[in-house]
Amino acid sequence: MIEMPEAATLARQMQETLTGKTIEHFSRGPLVHKFLWLSKPAEEYDAFLSGRRITGASSYGRSIYLYVGEADLLWFGELGGRILYHPQGEPLPAKFHLRWDYSDGSAMSFAMQMWGFVGLLGRSELAAHPYAEIGIPPLSERFTSECFDQLLKEYPEKTKKGIKGFLVTSKHVNGIGNAYLQDILFRAKIHPARKIPTLNQDDRQKLYTAIQETLEKAIRLGGREEERDLYNQVGGYKRLMGAETLGQPCPNCATPIVKINYLGGACYLCPSCQES
Numbered sequence: 001m002i003e004m005p006e007a008a009t010l011a012r013q014m015q016e017t018l019t020g021k022t023i024e025h026f027s028r029g030p031l032v033h034k035f036l037w038l039s040k041p042a043e044e045y046d047a048f049l050s051g052r053r054i055t056g057a058s059s060y061g062r063s064i065y066l067y068v069g070e071a072d073l074l075w076f077g078e079l080g081g082r083i084l085y086h087p088q089g090e091p092l093p094a095k096f097h098l099r100w101d102y103s104d105g106s107a108m109s110f111a112m113q114m115w116g117f118v119g120l121l122g123r124s125e126l127a128a129h130p131y132a133e134i135g136i137p138p139l140s141e142r143f144t145s146e147c148f149d150q151l152l153k154e155y156p157e158k159t160k161k162g163i164k165g166f167l168v169t170s171k172h173v174n175g176i177g178n179a180y181l182q183d184i185l186f187r188a189k190i191h192p193a194r195k196i197p198t199l200n201q202d203d204r205q206k207l208y209t210a211i212q213e214t215l216e217k218a219i220r221l222g223g224r225e226e227e228r229d230l231y232n233q234v235g236g237y238k239r240l241m242g243a244e245t246l247g248q249p250c251p252n253c254a255t256p257i258v259k260i261n262y263l264g265g266a267c268y269l270c271p272s273c274q275e276s
């Protein structure tokens with residue numbers, strides 16, 4: 001799934017490469033998926049987008065906004081898969097779900113994995129949308145350690161769910177999914193099932209720092225190595241804790257890395273550094 005470092009990388013590249021292009025045609029690809037949500041029928045997207053100019057792109061946590069004209073945008077919400085740019089003459093992949101053809105002969109495709117939302121709406125509608133710009137993106141000015149403490153305090157399920165539940169639910173901190181979560185918790189030396197009330201001031205500070213360090217590094221490296229950027233290049237961030245490192249020695253203490261299932265997904269951790 002696309003998490004904040006991938007969204008930031010894709011948005012930066014869209015801004016660089018797509019700004020100024022005119023959309024000639026929008027269409028669905030050969031693949032159909034019931035977990036791909038659009039905000040209106042695909043034909044309406046085509047009628048609305050054809051002839052319109054891309055005016056820029058930005059990201060907010062896990063979301064990417066591609067601006068169309070002065071007043072509208074395409075909103076790539078929480079999604080998995082590949083959004084790829086194809087210069088003129090480069091063939092599109094055989095399998096994809098959505099495509100945008102530009103008037104200069106270049107194109108963009110989206111091949112979805114798992115699920116995804118691609119909305120088309122007015123910039124003014126975005127502010128009023130219940131799922132847009134929820135939560136606070138780490139690395140934003142608003143994400144201070146006091147703000148983080150406050151979010152932890154206000155988390156309604158703090159006595160029921162572990163810290164994983166808080167971190168991967170975008171309405172609190174927006175940008176972290178099950179991938180970067182593993183390295184953040186490892187760097188903070190916290191077990192994913194630890195309940196928030198058991199975290200002391202030092203734990204909370206370590207967690208705050210680990211979030212910033214991990215995401216900053218991943219953005220600098222263009223996302224993680226399992227994902228592709230707009231130009232189909234893999235990211236440079238190698239995860240410390242993941243399927244690739246399962247069973248290998250922990251970089252801190254050499255205890256073998258283990259996998260547990262917790263809150264609907266696999267967690268990779270060092271059982272010695274991250275005691276429950």
Ligand SMILES: [Zn+2]
Nearest residue numbers: 250253270273
């Ligand atoms: Zn360890």
